[in-house]
Amino acid sequence: MALFVVIDDDPTINRLICEALDREDHEFHTAQMLGQGFDVARQVLPDIVFLDLSLPDGNGLEWLEAFLEIPSNPEVIVITAGGSEQSIETAIYRGAWDFVQKPFSIRSMTHLVRQALRYRKDKSGKEKVVALNRQGLIGGSPTLHRCLQQAAQASTSGAPCLIRGETGVGKELIARIIHANSPRSGGPFVVVDCAALSESLVDSILFGHRKGAFTGAHADKVGLIQSADKGILFLDEIGELPMDVQKNLLRVLQEQTFRPVGALEEKRSNFRLISATHRNLAAMVEKNAFRQDLLYRIMGQEIFVPPLRDRLEDLDHLTAFFLQNICQQYNLPVKGISSDFLPTLRSYDWPGNIRELRHCLEHSVVSADPEPILYPQQLPNYLRVKIAAGELEHQRRPVSTCSEDKVISENQTPCAFGKPAGTLKEARAEGSRAAEKIYLKQLIFSSKEKTVKDLCEKAGVSVSHFYALLRKHELELPHGRST
Template identity: 45%
Template sequence: MALILIIDDDDNFCGTMESLVLRMEHDFLAASTLEQGIRILREQAVDILLLDVGLPDGNGLEALSRIKEASKSNPEIFIITGLGDPAGAETAITEGVWDYIVKPTSIKQTRAGLTRALKYRQEKQSRRQAVTLDLERIVGRSAPMRKCFEIMAQGAASSAPVLITGETGTGKELFAQTIHANSLRKDKGFIVVDCAFLTETLMESTLFGHRKGAFTGAVERRDGLVKLADQGTLFLDEVGEMPLSAQKSFLRILQEKRFRPLGDAEEITSDFRLMAATNRDLDAMVENGTFRRDLLYRLRTIHLPLPPLRRRGRDIEALTRYKVRQLCEENNLPPKKIEQNFFDTLNAYPWPGNVRELFNVIETAFVASGSEATLYTMHLPGEVRIQVTRASIEKGQLPQMPENDPTDPAGFFQDNIPGFKVWKQKMEQHYLEQIIAATNGDVKRILNLFFRKKTTKRPLFLSFYGPT
């Protein structure tokens, strides 16, 4: 018996769906607003969600990421709308919904759709139980990541080509290694080809190898990367950078699994599993003639799109704790605590460099904290703090200063005298707000002003209050 939830403010339609679901002998719940529905999704293991687009407190399509993040069971989603919209349908499909239904719809069609979705969900859960992934190296369990794990399980259970796409720093090679480590080829090699450095002159020797004497300097026979990947995985990193001439040669290798080393008269074989990754739009490259359509079809049998860090919600905190723990172990230091405002700042930053940038920022903060037991916002790089504060000012959401202004000693120290670190952090926040306002958000001037105080030998409090 499944649990089906509908989020719709149309009482008549909800009543019709309730009658249908109960006749199908499943449980039914209804919510008239997004907030009510999200609360149910947090508390109940919902199998299917019927989601209206136009709701009193928001747009269902625009709330899909919130819904997926809140859900404890990652339900199959049906989008329901009274007005068909091609752009909306495209968005829904891109987000991975099961179906896009335009009202009015027949009971027969709706029942058939629900039946198919429940059968698919049951089979998917069976596959998930059959393939237990080792995800020790991948941190995060947000809704976008759970979708990635499902696709990874498909990849691990087969030898079909996998194309991993995503922005720079999202961890494409790590995901490829994880699929390989969970596959039947895990005991064989994982061979990386850096396509960005695969020039036409080096391509044949690098990929195919050469025999002794094939060219000046070839003093011995050497196997190419394609042969080294025999029985294992060949990973094409940044495949979008591969020259057209190399694409043509590589397409034949994929089709035949045969190639001729440089200077050799006979062809040899290699039974490799192919994976590729790119941060480029290969479809757009196909349209402008810089990437072969037939090669793209070969690469994209299984497509794993990785979400940017800014869409991974609470994973930022999990990744931060993981990196801090790792740094403490590497430097033989006791575990460090992390202040909540530290996480608040990280969550407000857009992370254009994704996980790679986050780890670099965390390491910078770790070094700045020295032997201190706690990581504070003041340890984060100035560039990150400035961008977050500037964005808050522009949105009119700048955190309010405490009732006792830290720049007013008579008020700030009246009740409870704060520790120096707390006072210093609040003073730096106040100082940062003032220079952003004074420079109209000019980042270059802000950085010059913000870091100028580091050149003085006076204590920090003298920088604000002047000589005593």
Template identity: 40%
Template sequence: MADILIIDTDKDFAAHMAKDLSRHEIDTTYCNSIAKAIGLLHTGNYKAVILDEDLPEGKVLDYITAIRKIQPYPEVIVLSQNGDPNTAEQAVQNGAWDYITKPPSIHRIIAIINRVKEYHTERQAKCSPVSLRREGIIGNSRTLQSCLDKVAQASTSDTNVLITGNTGTGKELFAKAIHKNSAREKNPFVVVDCAALPDTLAENLLFGHERGAYTSADSSSVGLIKQADGGTLFLDEIGELPLAMQKVFLRVLEGRCFRPVGGVKEITSNFRLLAATNRDLEGMVSSKEFRQDLFYRLRGIHIQLPPLQTISEDINDLTCHFIRRHCQQLKIDSKGFSPDFLNALMLYEWPGNIRELINTIEQAISRAETETILYPRHLPRTIRAHIAKRELEKNAPKAVKKENKIADAANYPDLKTYRNEQTAGIEKRYLKDLIEITQGNIKQSCHISGLSRARLYALIKQHGITRISSR
């Protein structure tokens, strides 16, 4: 497996450099585009990337950060034809290891690569393996594993962590995993739902109050921040925190001390901070909706959780887990599922992510009643209808091409005949799927298709489709 990847549009130059490096026992491969490089990086184990500044696919500076995020996080050495000092500065700021001009001295390249290898060896030696308890996180996709690596990294320190991702991707689950794998695991894990904090009571809930602070304050109250003393404070939906409270909380974060409402003395709380949001905080900083100083404080370690649609290879494991868990909760025998059931789950886009998948599986188990195997018919009708529509859109053009191969020009139909034949075929396939999905429910079929009852009946009769009811 190669250690070094060269990305350069000049194939002769790249091949020559790779050959020179190989003579010095540095295993090297090369390609001529970012697109090809990304594929190689995802399947390889490269320690360094030698990147031509003059690629036609855009500004190379934009690709440095993206390359360095791919495991095992290779270093980037930028090659420049012009050697512009400003570009060199920007490249290093973007994370480049070095910036050198063409044609480079092979001895200089070798020296740089050897330093990179030494750095990687030293870093791996200092990073003792972390035995990570997943705490209910399911999946083995490369993307998810990258997130788990960051959980392991976060669990060995007290650095602030920002977890971002769409609704339903499991942000709180990852926050709990960090807490449970940290030295604070035996102390409290306190959740603050920033979206549910009332403006008038926010300080009271966070900081607590002393007796007599309000007319009805007959006794003192410990706030959520103090409750997290020695443990972890998890600010869920931090993007919903009002600007005024952002300023107040920033002061608490800087000193880990605060004054309860109605209090005179400041009290301290030794908490570790985790925060999560489904909003674009960088965009909110730009639009002055979120404080820049607080944003940088939060983002000590950043974990970006993937949408379920992008890690479809994990759906099988997730499905098995949630079926088994729900059946245990119901105290019934665990159910199996057909290949078609899994295929349907893989085809769906999951806008609600894992939370929606859990709800869907629970509905399917409920619909299956005493049946031991889950089939597509047990899925919610909205999901089946969506899948049928996608499949029809995807397969219709292929079907037209496949069914209309002609032997010679003499048999080729006129446009009207051709159009009518194809329309009829598409209509029939659509209606058969529609009736199957709705289990013959005419009212629902009309709603999904947009057809009137009379028109739907006429088309069903025209195409000879059975299995309908008058519902």
């Protein structure tokens, strides 16, 4: 018998899922609100959580990681009546076990439950502690932890691996972690920057060439594919490869053989391919900009590296690491930071991710020399402008009729309320959001707790969930709150 928590505000869906669970003699608890469901899940520690996307007090995707952090590490099955491709992708990459569209039958739900429990049983039997060589990767947030779990699994395999993520998130570092923990760690790690390859020389660079093969080929040259023999070939930004090269690369992956430019005989190279991209390769396939057969070939395993805005819990450690590294680089004493420096960094969404963070910190260190303390005023001007513009836009937003600043007495006459806006469900959701924001403001500005950890314990939420709530309501920690 397993334990389930079902969170859905549709009584029909709740009843259908519970009937399927009851037929299998499982124990279950139900909730119609996210907050209520989360409290129940933390109390009963379920094996499986059914989580609706659209609930009166919020979006299930925003709470997904919080449910995954519950000590029982439940599998989370997302259910929705109208999920988009983007929401499906977000749910899967944030750790959802499956994504189910409504409506569904009791039979299909019973089959899904059995599959999820079988998977959970197999996983628990195979789980073991792995001492992963992190290659200097900084952070311990739940989203990064899941990424490292995938990297650990990939390191034990010889299958091609595709690493996805935005520009600057550290895809190459994840590839190096896979290499360092794999049986090929003693072999070479060869990096190919596909975005920087000259189309006229790309074949020569990848496959090598013979003397006299073309003008300027004064000697034989070994290509990068041959250099990766018995090691890892890392194709960074593989989506930038020209179509002709994609065709040649596909043959190399299938046969593990290649022919240098100008040569008659083929050569063999025993390498493992790891690719990385910030592009949507599936969308490129639809536009005939990327070969579908090559896509299938390179994604034997797939890893998603989270953006910095989804792992802000790591920002403090990253900042400390980079400051120490940058100060050593410039032969300077390690700089301190003012009380409002980290809150300023947290208020930015970091579209350039880790790479942009390091650049901004380097700019601050150079600007501050020889001052021992860094202040937000020493951050790059473009970043300060964006933060200020965001705050100004927030102040200019019209106040909602259900905002936390407008409290309506239940004794007011009906005409005092005006006409209702939207559905009752929408009004409940707006009211819940307003109450949530009021609570957070009272918590961070009025409570005696001094650290983020203390605030989280008082609120009964994890650190990652706490920061997610701050981002959701566009709140910042006041000066003096330590992390």
